Amino acid sequence: MTPSALAGLTGAALVGFGLYGLILHPHPLRKLLAFNLIGSGVFLVFGIVARRGAVAGFRFDPVPQAMVITGIVVAFAASAIAVALILRLSAQSNHVTLDPGVWTQPNGGDKK
């Protein structure tokens, strides 16, 4: 197996694990972490597109690589907004959850 195919399959596996964590973790920050795993897996898949496009004296296609660099920074910016929203939501509702049922219950949904 070529190194690029191996890296691509690694990316595919990362997308799988990230998806699993994104759906199952109740904690919103853990969901965000899992979503970042999916993102880096997608970048890796795109990275092997760059590696395979090696022609004209290049060992890689610089266009997808430049797009991945841009993508990593934009993904970070989106994560920062998500963190700000999660923190604000938790401060307002006193619950670290994305379950809307908890917020609408009386007493803020405290199970005492």
Add this chain to the structure above:
Amino acid sequence: MSLLLPSLDLLLASLVICVAVYTIAAQDLFAAVIGYVAYGLLLAFVWIRLYAPDVALTEAAVGGGVTGVLLITAGKRLGALNVSQEAQPGPVLKLLTGVLATLVASALGAVILMLPDPPPSLAPEAAAAADGAGAGLGNPITAVLMSYRSLDTMLEKIVLILAVIGVWSVGADEAWGRAPAPLRQQKAYAPMVFLAQMLAPVGALIAIHIFWTGANAPGGAFQGGALLAAMWMVTMMARLMEPPRVDARWLRLALVAGPAVFLISGLAGEVVAGSFFAYPPGLAKPIILFIEAFMVLSIAAALPMLVAGPPSERSDP
């Protein structure tokens, strides 16, 4: 030798996957974030194996480091709220999700093994751009970012500003104009202060070097700016500096400097060189370095502001 590299690749790939599984499976948020930082650094090695040192630098600095600081800070702030946790999902849901995730990963893997041959490539166009308008740039990635796809890069800088505005705007009304909460609530440990004092000057120097060398070698404005941002965050975590007020004029000027200079240069290209974002021949490299210098400034200002979060009521003296 012929067997060494493939087995190293296999070892690296399994290590990356193991650490990824750990970040998903870890009980504790803090442990998961530490796992994610380690994962980002390991992933950087995979990028090096794909002949992508520029991406490796960005992944290590932004994907691992700065995202790690963001999540650790967020976890600390959530922990300070002392809030309730909800129950874990049941086994049926776990099984179904596992099946779904396996299906998605397998489908993606199958697509990767069936990619078209010969693969499509934009490398010749990028090479032409690097030889033409971006003349004198030895690093094809920088040539693509600053010349061939320069509009994308400028818009991406604007996305960073929009993200900063988005983060600031979720703050409470009363807090508007004040500084974000400190990155650390308690007094910093002495070793942390020592580390910041030792590391920050060296790191800032390395950041400027990475930016400067990016024209011809791996590196560039993104990587240098991210490193500079990390150094600012280290000094803020050691409480040697506090986050600035969000209405500080110098901060806002630093945030918009990169995209503004980039856009003005692009518009000037219309007049001087005949098309939007064209650079006059012979002057391309100095102009690109000039734009990149302001981009480094904007990235170094934007990333710590994204981590520091919205203006806070508690931070004012």
